[in-house]
Amino acid sequence: MIKGFLDSRIPFIFAVFLEPNTMNRLLYILCVASLLSCTKAYRIKGTSNISSIDGKTISLMTSVDNVWKMLDSCEVLHGKFFIAGRADTNMIATLFLDGQPIMPIILEPGKMDVTISNIMLKVAGTPLNDSLYAFIARKYKLDLKAVDMERMESQMIMNGYSQEEIQHSIDSAYQALAEDMQGLVCGFIGRNYDNVLGLCGFSMLCNGLAYPMITPLMQTVIDDAPQSFLEQPSISKFLRMARENMKKHGMADVVYGQ
Secondary structure, eight states, X not given: OHHHHHHHHHHHHHHTTSOHHHHHHHHHHHHHHHHHHHHTEEEEEEEEOOGGGTTOEEEEEEEETTEEEEEEEEEOBTTEEEEEEEOSSOEEEEEEXXXXXXXXXXXXSEEEEEEEOSSOEEEESSHHHHHHHHHHHHHHHHHHHXXXXXXXXXXXXXXXXXXXXXXXXXXXXXXXXXXXXXXXXXHHHHHTTTSHHHHHHHHHHHHTSSSOOOOHHHHHHHHHSOHHXXXXXXXXXXXXXXXXXXXXXXXXXXXXXX
């Protein structure tokens, strides 16, 4: 009790022996240092209703030159986990569950709430993560529509519809969906060319590919992107590899006009 009381009064005891101007400068420095340390801090509070992940390890990792780097890890206990740290700049990271990547997260100052369930993976509570997961939710709905249309096309084939009838019914729906997807993805990346969300959105386009190549949707993003975005190391490396692959397979002239 006495020790705790004295510890709490040490700054005051130290200050009374200083001249007024010196004391003011010291207090200012201490306040600035405290604010700076707080503004770079992040806290990740996770909850899960999946009992089978209790006792498993959640790892926070980031990719550096295509090599995963461990930032922190903890154990899931009673459906909860907690990770805290500091990041000098906003960065893209990934949460792993027992060594398997499960969801992206943007490390930025503030408190982040992570939800892991059978129906939802979500990060909320900070501006960039809120924006990212709002985008992911909208993209997921469009992906479901694409699955539904594939199912509808298969059903029409099984029911004996002709190819002309199927194309007339499905093609216009596919075209509308493609336009919606292009507007969503290009709009999201375009609004975030100057921050990590732009890179995160572009990475999502790349991750779905069997090997590096430039899709029509990706080409639209590239055409509108500022040079500063295209010169980011991970993006310029991907584009170089994609163009080499496409040239090798005779696709370069078709997709990006070289």
